[in-house]
Amino acid sequence: MAKGVNKVFLLGNVGKDPEIRSTTGGMTVASFSLATADRQKDAQGNWADKTEWHNIVCFQRTAEVVRDYVKKGSQILVEGKIQTRSWDDKTSGEKKYKTEILVNELTLLGGKPAGEGASSGGYSKSNTASYDQRAPSSQPDYADVGITDDDIPF
DSSP: OOOOOOOEEEEEEESSOOEEEEOTTOOEEEEEEEEEEEEEEOTTSOEEEEEEEEEEEEEHHHHHHHHHHOOTTOEEEEEEEEEEEEEEOTTTOOEEEEEEEEEEEEEEESOSOTTTTOOSSOOOGGGOEEEEOSOOOOOOOOGGGTOOGGGSOO
């Protein structure tokens, strides 16, 4: 039987400040909701926005980045996989389900929050940061092109 593909990309806004916790083994875990919007025509032919909420879970270094830089309203791009877990409710004995996006890569979009020297203009590639939870690759460090800490958007 052929292998399947479980990959999702979501671009949206964080619904509330992330919840940060640690496992008994010391792994950092971040959980938060992400809102995505789709525009559809209603029965009268008018355009209406439909919001979909997603449960996002990040681990290890990505969770630490979420802890330090992601707040309610932050616009982010996530790449990950969908997972549904189930458990028996302790009080009712009923089977419960929760579908979550387990993040492999997180990209912060936008600039510094207001009041930290951010301009009110549009966003450019220079103020986008990407954090990959997978093993580090051999990426250039740009030491020879004169990039300083002042060029980092956060």
